[in-house]
Amino acid sequence: RAATPVIKIGHVAPVTGPMAGFAEAQPWVLDGIRKYLAKGLEIGGKTYQVDIITKDSQTDESRTAEVASELILKDKVDIITASSGSIDTNPTANVAELNEVPCITTDDPWESYYYGRGGTATKGFDWTYHFFWGLDQVLAAFIGLWQSQDTNKVVGTLFNTAQDDNSWHDAFIPAIAKAGFKVVDPGQFPAFGNDFTAQISAFKKADVQIITGNLFTPDFATFWAQSAQQGYKPKIVTLGKAFLFPSAIESLGDRGLGVTSEVWWSPDYPYTSSLTGSTCRQLVTDYEAATGRHWTQPIPFKHALFEVVIDVLKRTKDVKDPKSILSAIASTDLKTIVGPVKWSGQPVKNVSTTPVVAGQWQKHGERIDIAIVNSGLYPEIHTTSKLLPLG
Amino acid sequence: MALLEVNALDAFYGDFQALFGVSLKVEEGQIVSVIGANGAGKSTLLQSIAGLIKSAPDMIAFDGAPIGAMRAPQLVRQGIALIPEGRRLFSSLSVGENLLVGGQVGRPGPWTLDRVFDLFPNLKHRKDQRSTSLSGGEQQMVAFGRALMTNPRLLLCDELSLGLAPIVVKEIFARLPEIVREGVTVVIVEQDIVQALSASSHVYCLQEGRVTLGGPPAQLSREAIKAAYFGV
């Protein structure tokens, strides 16, 4: 009797390097997926053994391209996946496109993924698909948040020059202005700076009451301390990326309470896993029980990525034919733990968007958690608290 | 008891043997010279005594104690100083500081900064000058003074007169008795045989790593020395 046929899924993520936090929960997530796949996957009446091969990109574009090529050329994976920032998603997708291997990625704002790879409004990609939220959605949530408060409507921006910051910057500035706010943009600056005097004095001069942008946490922490030293205090701080992880907020101490951020997902989301049937709340409880760590937002996305892949494989007619997998991807319509995934051509050919709202870090007893304070474009996601004043 | 006794000393550079069973004795208060052609092993001998090259413990005895296995800094504390071939001053230190480094081991004795300046008055004006800016002769004086500052009982001098104007050579050799009177025993390595013979009370001749001749200069004929020197 012939051995069970094998399907190989490749996965690239930053296990080490500056983005390692995004892949921190990867072992736990994959553990769950592998358990699900332990008995094999039945496709078209035939049972396949499914191997997930992971590679560490070390948060380095070059390394990502290398390992992605290795997965494709050496391990000969049938489908390749990547997550956690454009450093991982873009080179992986590029290599897949060149080698004509189906590729699904997530956890990177789609504009960075799509335009960063040279996609245009009319011309997309053949082999590579992505699901995540986009900046318009984030902006809707952010602006909604600000409009609900009483401010002078002067917004100061803090954007780095790295990674996906260009797309953030270019999307934010006009959109904020269009919504009737005055924008004070001191310009983009390199990450991990240690002196924000120039920005602070610009904000002071223009009486900026709302700070927004996209920063690494250390940069914000430095900015925040120097603001205090130099006598500057805005009313609202709403940043991307900086406030993603609870550890980041903890390291800010009490002065980190009340900052607002995009929320990709929360235990209060109304979705369930297509694999395990687990609710969002359940996923968080399981994770925290198993690891003793505070849940983080990338966890469900990694789970959802494999939900999608497994769903695609199940629907594939001939799993050894890449084109067949590709058409299964294109026809995906799945309700995952992060929301529905469906490549319908909106906003562009290769992208399916997931919900994103605005949230605030609040302390309840000893535990800090992110509360949803503005639903943005997603009324089905309920706010869980109203906006509290900045710590 | 002799101050320094070298017993059947062998020395190696990797696989290459530079000294073969060299034995010699230096009595307290003597000036002993070691002569020999280039590459005979004179510097190697001095470096072995001073602890820069390690030997078996018993091969070298100082004041009766075996010191062959000791390292240079320990031996300086015991009173053995070496003026290395080629001066080798501390280039980023001033002249005065070079001398002070010599005094840093803190051995008691007659040699102080002022005594060294008395011996070489030239140096006094150059006290704060960078040592690299001195001429060769001036540098040799600093090297000499620096070794004296350790207040040695045994002073080993490698090629003292190298590159010095005749007047300086004369002067240094003229000072030797004075230094000996202060309680320093001196071993000099010299190319200038005439100078060496006239200054010392005992001479050893080295040839290709072996002692070929030894004795008070007066008892050695010029022919014997030549023979010992060149091996003819």
Place this chain on the structure above:
Amino acid sequence: MSAILSLQSVSKSFGAVVVANDLDLTLGNGEALGMLGPNGAGKTSLFGIITGTLTPNAGKVLLDGRDITRLSSPQRCRLGIARSFQVPQPFGGMTVFENLVVAAAFAGGKRESEVYQIAATTLEECGLGDKANRLAGALTLLDRKRLELARALATRPRVLLLDEVAGGLSEGECEILVALIKNIRRTGISIIWIEHIVHALLAVVDRIVVLAGGAFIADDKPEAAIRHPRVAEIYMGISADE
């Protein structure tokens, strides 16, 4: 005898130390000139000025009547000025032979075979033949001095500047060296030789200059120069009648 090299009104000082004060010097074509002077007089510094490693504060250096003051050391080397260093400066990581190949190759645009020819014969001349393939860094003092001389010769110089090549040599070795330098002389190379071993100098040179206090206090036939009263007093350390 026409001049091959000359210094015109050269001045040089290091802070308060004056090593040359409006100095003039002429080296005749084919001449062997000895230079004496107390330690620190500035003899080595003069070589530096001639070869271009030191820049004079004022004055000119002429080779064949051409002003070379602004030329770099490599350029001067290629014009035929070679020097040996007081403290030997071998290329320690290369073999003795390769040291000479460098000198022979870069001093003038020669073909490879010519370069090897020069290097090999110079090696023999200077008694380093059997050490050709040794690393220069591991040589004894005598051999390093020989190498200094050989390397200078391998540039096929017209003017050879020797800085204390006999220092540290035994009497016998010194005699050999003197014979060698005499041979070099015979080939028509002009020489300036700084040496504290006066008798070695006397055996070779035509003329001796004595540098002290930034000026030449004597410039004469060898025997006469060292008997010059000032020289006897401040350099030889003997009174005139001794």
Place this chain on the structure above:
Amino acid sequence: MEWVNIIFQGVLLGGLYALFAAGLSLIFGVMRLVNIAHGDLIVAFAYMAYFVMAALHIGPFTSLAVIVPAAALIGYGLQRGLLNWTLGEELPPLLVTIGLSVIIQNLLLVFFTFDTHRLHAGDIEIASVQFLPDLSVGVLPLIQFAVAVAIIAGLQIVFYRTALGRAFRATSDDPVVAQLMGLETRHIFAMAMALSLAVVAVAGVFIAIRTDFNPFYGPQLLIFGFEAIIIGGLGSLWGTLAGGILLGIAQALGGQFNVGWPFLAGHVVFLAVLIVRPQGLFPKVAL
């Protein structure tokens, strides 16, 4: 007024650069050892402070009482056990410290993950002094600057006025002859490294109060440290301070001109200084 503020902040930042350059400058001067792992050691000591603070429930400044001696011991051990064996040529110490740098970064990553940390000094972090109506300066940067100046003054005295300093310099010139003067060279080098890392520990704690750190934060600190040293001139600790301040001002002014340019402005000033004065502003030692 705005400019006064900018320059003032630049000067204070420069003090910080000088502080972490000082230890580097010291061993560079003494051993010609280009310690590529210096920045990573700063970060390592910041981690050490973090855990000491948590374990003993003390503040960052008190933790120095534990960290500084520990750092000195580590420095002594590191030099005697490893770096002493690399000295003599230019490349081995460079390459060994590159290796060390990679090892430290990844060990920190393995043990402490990529989470960023910061040392919390309490309210002093945000305390400020109002010098002029428009010039409000953080107390912490002022303290950092004062400490930097004091440490550099101390090092300068040790280096140029004491027997230990003379021994440092002599050993750096010629270790063999230093032995002939009775100096235990291995010990002397180890002392220099101990002193260097003691200073590094102070720098590490101050930096970790100012900004977050993570296992990969070291190289960035290192490049500023080197720039400060080289601008100032090798061997001169006051030069290092001046270099640090110049670098801080350049970055502040550059940032004011265009927020994208602070580091660039620092680098450009560094290169410009070197074009004009390759030996740095106040060199004490020829390279």
Place this chain on the structure above:
Amino acid sequence: MIAAKVQDAFSFRVSHIDRSSRFGLVFWALLLILLAAAPFWGDRQTMRLLGEIYSYIALASLWNLLAGYAGLVSIGQQVFVGLGGYVLYVGALAGGLPPLLCVPLGGLLCGVLAVPVVLVLFRLRGAYFTIGTWVLAEVFVQVFQQVKAVGGGSGISLPAVVVKSIAQSRDGREFLIYWLFLALVVAVIGLIVTILRTRYGLALTAIRDNEMAAKSNGIDVNRTRLIVFVAAAFANGMAGALIFLQKLSITPFSAFSINDWTMNVIFITVIGGIGRVEGPILGAVIFFVLREFLADYGSAYLIVLGVIAIVVMLKARRGLWGYVADRYGWQLFPLARRLERTRIVPDAAAAAATIEAH
């Protein structure tokens, strides 16, 4: 004694080659044939891995030329790798040029740019030079982050169509790129061996050993170093263009990555043997073998690499190849310059010298 010897006559020849380098030549020739045929015996992954190894051998050999021979310890060579890469992307995307034409263009631009770079950096000595190169590389990182035309900090991607335009078939494209990498490494090593066999090779060693003496012996120190630096920049630029042709995306951080293009290269050179042509080749093989086994352990791999580099530096300063070569006198490239002399009978003295150089 010396005087007597002058009269003696010797015949001599200079040999570049000995038994080991004769063996070496055969070895390299066979290896080259084997590797050139890789498309016919290896699969895609093998070819890709070999291509990557070649690129690292090329980079490490160039670094070795600078640090091990010319005494120029640079930790800023990533500038040229990155620039080469950017030239390819800009040339192909904005200029619409064929990607393969952009490879030599990348080299050319780097070579040209190296001249002013060097004029600044050559004012620095020793460790200052090293730090200077690093700072200069950082300048590029900072500047490219601000240039929106090349995507700023986010960088740009090379669309698959551009790469596919290289050749009609997928095999054709992959073979061509593989052979280009092979040609690159052969050219780089060939260039280095050639330089070392000429007088300029000796000049480099002389400068490294003693700069003042080198000048006094007619060597124009700065010009010699300039030539080597510019040549290395040129080759680094070509390598960079080829490397980024494979990566499909470029950002200032990946382009000017000190870890990828300098630290790894230093590890390779150090472990293999600095100051030996064979060193980087051996080093790269070791580096990649380790990577194949350990890369999945992330940090552990880097820690092991660091430990190995340190141990090699402490126990075998000239690297693994240096250790072997010193021990057994091996040399796989004909680079020696041994003088072989035989005494000839006095009457034949006149026609003494014959030169025979291989």
